[in-house]
Structure formats: C-alpha cells, structure tokens
Amino acid sequence: MKSKRRLEQAAAVLIALAVWQAAAAIVDRPALLVTPAVVFMKLISICSSPDFLRTAAFSFVRIASGFLLALAAGCALAALAGSFRLVEVLFRPFIQTIKSVPVASFIILCLIVIGSEGLSVLIAFLIVLPIVYTNVLQGIKSTDRKLLEMAKVFRAGLPKKIKYIYLPQLEPHIVSASSVSVGLAWKAGIAGEVIGIPDGSIGEKLYEAKVYLSTAELFAWTVVIILLSIGFEKLFSFILKRLYALTGRSQRWISQ
C-alpha cells in the first residue's frame, strides 16, 4: 500500500518531468527554457557547493518562522474573532488590508520596519496570516452547533471543548490552510528575498541568476525551493498528525 503510493508519486514526478522536457523541446530556446537534464547537472553542482547548506538554512529558517508565526497568530486571532463577533468586525479592515495590499505598496514600509534581512519573514507572514485566519474562522463558524450545545449542558470547559470538539472539526480547515500556506510562504518569502537581497539567501541566488540570465541556475534554485517547500510541508504535516494523535482522538487523517 505504502510502496504503491510511493510508486505512483514517483510516476507523477516523472510525468511532470516529461511535460517539462517536451515544453523545452517545443520552445527550443535554451536561454529561456532549459531541459531537465541540464538543470539536474546544475542542481548537483549547486548542492555540492560548500555554502549550499548555509544558504538553504538561511532561507528555510526565515520562511519557516514567518509561516509558523502567521499560523500561531492566525489561529489565535481566528479564535478571538470566533468567540466575539465584535472582534471579528474590528479585525475585518486589517485582514482585508493585509490580504489585498500589493507588496509593491508596502515594500518600503516593510523595509523600514524589519530591514532587508528580515523582509522574507514579514512577507511570508503577511501572505499566510489571512489564509490561516480565514480558514480557521470559517471552520470555527461551521463547527457542529449540536456538539457545542452538548458541551454547554455538561458545562465542559474551554480546554475540553477545544480538544474534543474544535480541534477535530477544524482539522480539514487547518489541513487545507497549512497545505496552501506552506507553498505560498515559500513563494512570497523568496520574493521578499529577491527584493531585499540579503547576503547568503536563496533569493540572492535567484536574483543573480535572473540578472545574469543563467536560466539553468534559476531553474536549479527553483527546484531547490520546491524540494525545501515539499520537505517543510511533509515535516509540518507529520508534526500536525502527531499533535492530533496526542489529543487521543483515533486517527482519520486526510492526507493531501
């Protein structure tokens, strides 16, 4: 079962590579779209360079912190907003602003607030926050009213309600929020790094690759980003599963 899934996933990746190869063949402009093979060679040379780990860690730490902070803040704010309707109304303009204000508009504000070093943390944070907030709030609002009534009659305290009612029912919402957010946090975080160009970040490498039109390097770093993003998502969903298992609920994990 498990090995069959592995196989399927490998096949999926192979198909994706084939699509890429085909596209590269059709476009046939190596300066624009390089073939998987070239990228693979480049990838190996990148990964074996001495400061690769430091670069990857630099970006990973920043983007992961932006994501985790936003996750925590988003859940906390959504819990507040779910409990007090007035708080929800108060938050609305802020969330709406965070959601829709283009990065171009507050990049300077961001740079002043947090400097180019930490730009990626803030930008990842700002893209993840509204996603988590909205999903969790929506989840809280669609929590089974009948179970909440039951808890009320039995005077179950908030910790119990959270553990036994909210967390299980929020599961699909948290899963989709975090599955979407991890990817977008990388997307936005690296974009922040490309703007701020902090020394020794993946964003700096991307920036250089772009400026110097070295498409192979651009693609190779992009592959690194995708792999890191997948790795982080897997790690995170593993932790989430563990946490859920801790609540003592028998598992019914919906994998994505």
Place this chain on the structure above:
Amino acid sequence: MKSKRRLEQAAAVLIALAVWQAAAAIVDRPALLVTPAVVFMKLISICSSPDFLRTAAFSFVRIASGFLLALAAGCALAALAGSFRLVEVLFRPFIQTIKSVPVASFIILCLIVIGSEGLSVLIAFLIVLPIVYTNVLQGIKSTDRKLLEMAKVFRAGLPKKIKYIYLPQLEPHIVSASSVSVGLAWKAGIAGEVIGIPDGSIGEKLYEAKVYLSTAELFAWTVVIILLSIGFEKLFSFILKRLYALTGRSQRWISQ
C-alpha cells in the same frame, strides 16, 4: 440588525483609520507614512481624474478574470482529483510547483505565455488556483461519507449528488477559499502589473508613484485597490449566495 452591523463596520474602519493616524504620528516621516487626511485628499483628486474609471476597469477586468478562471479551474481539477485518486497524485507535483515557485522564477515563462499586458491575469490565476484546489479538494474529502452511501444506495446521479450533497458541504470551504483568494488575487495581480507595467493599469500608477517617490499617491492608489477588492469580494459573495439559493437549499449563509 442590518443597520447595527453597518454601524459596527463603520466603527471598525474608523478605528483602523485612527490606528493609521497614530502610526503616522509616531513614525512622523511624511515621506514614508502619510496621514489619512493627506491620502484622502489625494484619493479625491485621483478619483475625479478623467481616466480614473478606465484605469480601475482595466485592472479590475484582468484581475477578476484571473480569479474567476482560477476558481473554475480549481473547482474542476479538485473535482477530478477528488473522484480519481490517481489524478490527485498526478496533479500533486504541478500544484506544488505552482504553489511554491516564486514569481521571480517564472516571470519569464509568464511573459512568454501571456505577455506583459496579460501578466496580471496569469499571476492572479496562479496564486488563486492552488488555494481553491486545495480547499475544495479537502472539502470533497471531508464530505459526509454516510450521505454518500445513502446516495449510492438510492442510485442518485452525479448532478443530484453535487447539488444536494457536495455543494452544501463544500460551502464553508468555498467561502473561505474565495474570501482569501479575492484579496490575494488583487495583491498578486497588481504585483504582476507593477512588473509588466501595461499602459493604463493601476499597476502602472503604483510603479510611477514609487519611481517619483510620491507616497501619498502610492497610498491613495492602494486605498483604491483595497476598495476595489472589497467591492469585488462583496459582489462575488452576493453572487455565490444567489447561486446557493438557486439550489433550493434553505439558506444558512456563514458570512465572513
């Protein structure tokens, strides 16, 4: 009831403005953070300029189309992936790529595919697609199995299942997906316009405001973006409500 909510929302906006004013007073760098009053004056002059409507419409149409296309595609792909596990596995690398590849990496690809004029459509599309896909897929997966069994026993066809089972149960997922996505579509779409700078777009105005260091104009256009985004979200959620009402289900709309 309705007027009370209006009042609360107005109060929320006022509070947000007060926060802004206070922040501007504390930071006290008019070149960076201008006061609401200044922005308001600028806003009025912008809105009364003859080509304002054309500019707003230009960006609105593109971003709205990017959003709607992604919504349709996301729902369709999620439906496919929800029906055939193999399709889900096949899609995974593509979705993962779309989610996490930074715009910097495939800006060139985007330009090849769609040119700078339509860049904002594609970028909005690419940010919205994985959000909708993941949320809807998660929703499909957490659809009440007992109802699906019931439908199977009674041999209810797919259209009936969609109308009576999936759509109602997907509601919170679609609501949070679209509520998050509308905002992000604007954020990403305008970012695309700032890169592509198509003539007569809001992105061009933002770009100019940035180049000429006119913070007031930057803020004023940002306010325009927020208002357009809110307007679009309201319009869209109104349409969604109408569509849901059409399915004949008695309403229990969870407002956000």
Place this chain on the structure above:
Amino acid sequence: MDITVTGLEKRYGENRVLTGFTAIFPAGETTCIMGPSGCGKTTLLNIMMGLDFADGGEVRGVPRLMSAVFQEDRLLEGFNAESNIRFVCGKKTYREEIAEHLERIGLAGEHDKPVRNFSGGMRRRVAVVRAVLAKSEILFLDEPFKGLDEKTKLLTMQYVRDNIAGRTVIIVTHSLDEAQAFGGRLINMPVRNETGSRGAGS
C-alpha cells in the same frame, strides 16, 4: 428471485461480527430481523446493500433497485422534506404526490420546511417516505419506526404496509409487535459468540 445469504463472515479487527450467517429472503415478501444490540444487523444490511464487504460467504440475488431507511436517518439537513424525497425519485414525481404521502403519515403541510428543524419523529417519517417513494425492488428498513409515539407508529406501519406490495422488504426491529404486524418470516440473530459459528432460524 429469492435473496440467499450463505456463510457470511465479517470481522472488524479482532471483533468477529458475522460468523457464517446464512439466510434466505424470499422475493416479494417481508422478512424481519431481530437480535440484541451490536449483534451485526446493520452490518448485514450494509453488506447486502453493497456498502461494506464481507470477509467470506456470499450474497446472491439482491435486486439492482434498492431503497433504505438507515439507522440514523441520513437526511439532507439543509433541504426541505420535499427535496429530500425528490433526491431519490425521478423528476416525474409530482409535488402533490409527495405532499400527499407526507400527509398520510401525519406531516401535512410540512413538505416545504427544512428537515433540520424537524423533530426526531418527523425526521424518521421523512426517511420512511423517502424509502417508500424511491423506485425500488427491495427495501432495507433499519429500525424504521424508532422514536415514534404509539399512535404515529401504527400510522406509519400502516403506511409502509400499504406501499410495499410486491416488493421485497427486510426490516430490522427490536419489537416483536412490529415484526408480527408485518407477518412474514422472522430471523433471530443470536447473541455474538466470539468463537462459534451460528446459523439463522426462522
């Protein structure tokens, strides 16, 4: 064609629920199943309906067109009674027909109210009408009269009896009175016996 169930086995982990269950359900007739809570009645119906798989044994002759009253209603919460019923029958079923059926079991004028607001007994009756009105050759009724007061129960039983002519019906019930009211065969599922095998008596 009669439905024959032979040597049905079903395990959930260590828990052996069905151990060689064998029975015949004559076509066009009503069969009642009785047995203690947790003995596997619902499991048996699920297997016969194709919602669960058996670990051994065989089920033969279940017609393609089925309908059911599930143990837990399984109504479409947000929709009204009429939509719930329309869900299982063709477009040609008239609104009036549905309303009339609802009226016959004491739900006059309730067809356009969302079932979410119905009382427990009202929900049950909607589930019963749904099963009856669906075009089916066999009805699986899992405690169909549960939660109804005496008078309403008699009304609903009469309603079911009036509408199942010629169809095969399997009723799970805990009341001998109900079983007797439907006549037909009665299968007693014995208490679970973790090791031994068991048959079925009539």
Place this chain on the structure above:
Amino acid sequence: MDITVTGLEKRYGENRVLTGFTAIFPAGETTCIMGPSGCGKTTLLNIMMGLDFADGGEVRGVPRLMSAVFQEDRLLEGFNAESNIRFVCGKKTYREEIAEHLERIGLAGEHDKPVRNFSGGMRRRVAVVRAVLAKSEILFLDEPFKGLDEKTKLLTMQYVRDNIAGRTVIIVTHSLDEAQAFGGRLINMPVRNETGSRGAGS
C-alpha cells in the same frame, strides 16, 4: 427546590409549538413526559436546559449542574467511549469506574473503541452512561432507550434507576411501559392545537 414551568410559549415562525405550557417537576423525583411526535417535548427540554429561549412564560428552579441524553446521541465521533464519558466528568473519575459502568449495560471491553464504529444501540448506551456519570443534579433524558432490544433496554433502565437516587430526572418517552417502570409523575403533552392554549395533566 421543585422546578416550575409556567405559561411557556414557543413559536417557530407561524408554528406555535408551546402555548402556555405549565408543569411542576418535583425535586429529586422522576417525571416522564409523553406526547405525539412533534408536539414540543424536545423543545421543552431545550428551553429548560437553556439551549433555546421561550417566547413567553417562565422556568424556575433548574439546578446549575445538568446532564442529558439528547435525542440524537451527540457523541464525539472520533473519540472512544471512555473519552466521550471523560469529556463530562472530572479528572478524578477512574478509568476503571468508567469501564465498570460500561460493563453494567453490556459494553464490557468496548471502552477504548472509537464510538464512530459502534452500533446504534451501543452509541445510545454510551450516551446514557455519559449522562449518568456526569456530576449533575438533574438529568434530561430524551427517549434514552430508543433503538435498544428488549433485553438491553431492561438492563439499561435498571442501570439508570440504580444511579439516579436523589437526582431530579425528566424522561421523554413514547412507551407507557417505560414510564411505568420509573414510577413517578407522568405528563401527557396534548396534540398541538394551533390556536388554543393547553395545560398539562399528571
């Protein structure tokens, strides 16, 4: 202190469910409520439990510590029987105590299985044990023995009787036998009458 309900009114839109319902529930005693499906029994309990509001009239003397068997179980699906029960009682309730209670109503060895996999009657019994074990001065039981076979029902009734000493109990039931088995007062809620008002007999 006795619970007094005076002139209770409840409307859902046009639908007048309770029209001046009046009754006394003596403290420490068991009172059964019977009445046709849809007459407002569950609504009455909801109002008394504070889950719904009345449009008129008054409820007095409901103790703070309540427990209930809801008409539709309302279990925590993903959790096992023990967790479901632990949800309503303090940390000091021992695992052994819970297991022992479950055993007494025929659920020996089932305490650590998720209730999602329980049969209908097993779920019902978990709900009953939950209501009994919760520290409460009053129990609201809405058709607590629904869906149980005769033998299990007698067992469960006995279990409830053994554990409610001194507590006020309100049981909604459709079976006169059940009501009689608990002794105490019996309130018959009349058929709904859209216009007139109605009282309650004992």
Place this chain on the structure above:
Amino acid sequence: GKPAGQAGQIRIGGLTGPTSMGMVKVMESAKDGDDYVFTIAGSADELTLKLIQGDLDLAAIPANLASVLYNNTEGEIVLLAVNTLGVLYIVEKGDTVNSFSDLRGKTIYATGKGSVPEYVLKYLLTGNGIDPENDVSIRWKSEPAEVVALMGEEGSGIAMLPQPYVTVAKGQLEGLRVCADLTEEWEKLDNGSVLITGVLAARKEFVDKHPDELEKFLREYSQSVEFVNSEVAQAARLIEEFGIFKAAVAEKAIPECNITYMAGEKMKSAVQGYLKVLFDQNPKAVGGSLPGNDFYYEE
C-alpha cells in the same frame, strides 16, 4: 528566429529610464509612418525575452546585459552604439564631501547591490585608494525611496543614486546636492575606458539581413540624441508623451544623464574597458566571459 514584422519594419524596444531618452525624436518622427515600431517595457526581462525570441530587432538595454545576452545566445547579439554614459552620482545632504576622496570614513547609502552600481562604486573607491570593505561603510538598500526616506529622516547623509532618482530626490529633500559625478570620476582614473550605462543592441540576424535599414536608423538615432541634448524642454515633453518619464523630472535630468551616441572604434574600446572592469570584479556580470570582436558592430 521569427520573420521580421511587416516588410522592412524595424521593431525597437526600450526601458522606462534614461537609456530610452535619446531616441524620442525617432519615436516622434516614426509616429505617422510604419518604418519603426517601439515598445517601452518596465522590466528588462520583457525586453531580453523579446529580443531573444526575435520579437524585437533592436533594443536599448544596459551595457552589461548586452554582453550577458551575447554570451547566452552564442553570439546572436551585436552592439551598435553606446547611448548613455554613467548616470550614477554621489549626493549629499550636508556639506562634508567635496571630492571623491572625502568619502573615506563615511557611511554611504546605495542601491543596486549585486549589480553594476556595486561594481562601479567599489572600483572607484579602490581606484581612489579607499578600501570598500574597511575605509567606508556602504549600506545597501533595495529601493531609492528607502534611501531618500532615510536621509530625510536623519537630516543629513551621503548616498549613491542613479538618475533620474537624483532629480526626483532633489525635489523632495531640501539642500540635497550632487557632490560627485561617477562618470567623471571614472574618467579621472584614465585607463581608456568609460563608465557606460546603456547601449543599443541588435540581433545579429537582423544586422546581417538589413544593413541598409539599419544604417538609416542609426543616422536618425544619432540626430535624435543631438536633438535631445540641445532641445531639452522639447525632448522632455516627448519623453513624457512616450511614457518614459515625466517631463518635469526629465527636463532637469537630461543634462545629467550623459545621453550620447558613440559608435565604431571609440565605442569598442570604451565598452571593452568598461566590461573588463566588471569582469574583474565578477565574471557573471558580463555573462561569464568577455565578448569577442564579433560583438562590436562595424559599419
């Protein structure tokens, strides 16, 4: 590559900035005819993309980008002329820097890390005996706006900015003055090269196939450059009309943008020297290696 546009039509691209300012007169005269089609893009990505794909024949782009493109396309790009010399300036709010060597021990705000401005600044500092790592503190910022904001807030400060931001910043910061023109400083080092910002580049295929049209265009282009430098006010109006920059800013900026037309041998030696300086600091900046002789167009 793709076929050229309509018969005989030349497709030219430019960026929104000084490198496009010199060709506004050509754009103006081409408005009615269909000899030339102009594209003004916001990002270099778009221009390079179109040039590589054959959707453009000529493009006004940064000098080092031309070299990078040459290296990436195996010599498909040809350099026609230099159109903009240096646009980088040291500006100060305050009065402490009067010559380049006064920068020693100072803090300099600057934009353009990891690209030409960084290499230029470091080259000039080193050439003047100042160690960029130890003798000065360079604070790299992402946005000119950030630099201007910082200086406005501190009330003083030194910065390296490109035109036309220098002009924009002068309008915003009272007392901001230019204290060094990096183009001049570069010349003072006197090694035969010139600080170059923009060049006019073409696809080799186009150059080979349409030599006559190209000659005609280059003539008109050089006249246009003269026009822009002499009729500043009129040129500024055109610059705004074609969406390159606002007239008010452009008018003040043109004299400081070092718009020029330099071709032939002069161009070759200037560019070779300039690229060599970049190459010495970071080979990637010119695309890995210095371009060969076929990079330089000869009439």
